[in-house]
Amino acid sequence: MPLLEIRNLSVTFDTADGPLEAAIGIDLHVDAGEVLAIVGESGSGKSVAMLAVMGLLPDTATVRADAMRFDGTDLLALSPRARRRLIGREMAIIFQEPIASLNPCFTVGLQVGEVLKTHQKLGRAARRRRIVELFRAVGLPEPEAKLAAYPHQLSGGQCQRVMIAMAIACAPRLLIADEPTTALDVTIQKQILDLLMDLQARTGMAMIMITHDMGVVAETADRVMVQYRGRTREEADVLSLFAAPKDAYTRALLAALPERAGGGSDLDGVAFTEEEGA
Template identity: 55%
Template sequence: MTELTEAPLLLDIQDLSVTFGKGTKTFKAVDKINLHVKQGEILGIVGESGSGKSVTMMALMGLLDKQGTVTATTINFAGTDLKTLSAANRRKIIGKEIAMIFQDPMTSLNPSYTVGKQIMEVLELHEKLKGNKLTERTIELLKMVEIPSPEKRMNQYPHQLSGGMCQRVVIAMAIACNPKLLIADEPTTALDVTIQAQIMKLLVQLQKKYNMSLILITHDLAVVAEIAQRTAVMYAGEVIEVAPVPDIFRRPAHPYTEALLKAIPEHSKGAERLSSLAGIVPGQSDRPAGCLLSPRCPYVKPECVNHHPQLTLNKSDVQPTSNWQVRCHYPLETIIHRQNEGELQ
């Protein structure tokens, strides 16, 4: 895995919150998220459905302005504060320097237009291309995402292409302007297994070729372990652990991260059932006063029930650094050590 300690910071998000609803009927889907991404880095974001992964990135893209209320202390991208930009100036960045690939390619594309027309629209808007240059660039992009017979395919409609082909078209649209940051939200969910591997390989190839930063939202921990430099784990709208790969897979600091890893089938070989974490993710009306995982956590202590933990340096790490943060009063290695010493029974 490539070290990026000297790479410049590209994206810095501080205290990002997203609230849906109005008046007394509100729900905070994302609560004070802190994330950063360096130039050329691959950051994996994992967590079960409903943890706030997609909502966080859609808030960054400005796609929730009509549905919810987005607040943040900082949303800094490449030295520009996105919070203070006008809608017109923000649109010059979104789609050009920051691009996003959504889960379902068939709903990401407009069925009324050819795939070539939809790629051209991006190039016309952000790159001001016209005529032959526009057509040549569209064909070039289709070749880059390994679509055969691009001259023919560009004149076809989404329903005439397979799911894998449509996802490649979506990727072509996303990389059309050579973005600095590419966000891939479960980019292989709607595809079969063999196509999933091809799409992930393509994304990594493009990321390396253009030195893009890549945020990968996924449930597939194996993919994160293979391609990411860092992983952020989310639970109930909060980031509960951020750590380097492969360290987080070798010795997770948060009990929820440990539970996610134990649920991987490979970890349950020989067992009658897969390992699972009892209970459910708390909703808006039943959020605990302390740690949000406390009703489900096998290591819960009185402090966990009464006091909400902050995202801080992992004190159980041998050499604590800003690269490893955890939202837990008792990071796992600390718990295990104290249990061995008879301090926590």
């Protein structure tokens, strides 16, 4: 049984201009310990599907699916309270903008501590020890001192490390990383990716890596799903996809990689139809 299984997921937003379909008929499954990359350009619906899994979409969104199961539990049938017991503990998420994702009014120690307080019955001292342990695990320098630091006192990379510490605090079985390196400097990107992969290898958690960067896909994923305009275009294991992409859009994405770009690979203005490359 897959850890996460989604069948025919559609997400529609109510907008002033009428309904907007952000994800259409997405099928997805992730096994325990597997790393799945969802790749696609902005607006392709890759984040929306994962926010739907976490139950983090705004009220204007309508989520429909034939099935959405986490470890056999039907997510669609869960009460909000039962869902809250699951998220943050069994499945966690980190976002694209680490600085904006942390509350500027509270210390990072408190913000990580909140997850532990919500999901684990730890005493104050034990919680503090666990936060320091987590900060050390994600490579934050001076972990003890960082407990009292506010987000604005940390760099973007350090904030992302705090976000990762928060996400792995309860040893989740699934970590969703939504463009975790996009907002960071190139050198820091590499460090954060290495950290994520190291944590994944050590804990054996499953990971969904949402990205628009084929380089990140190649470095991290076991399996890849290519999304375009709310629909899944291709799904394959990472080696097959890079070796023999079947879909025209996937081929164009791969051709846009700097090391493969030989000209004629400009994605601008290219519109892909349903039939092409399928």
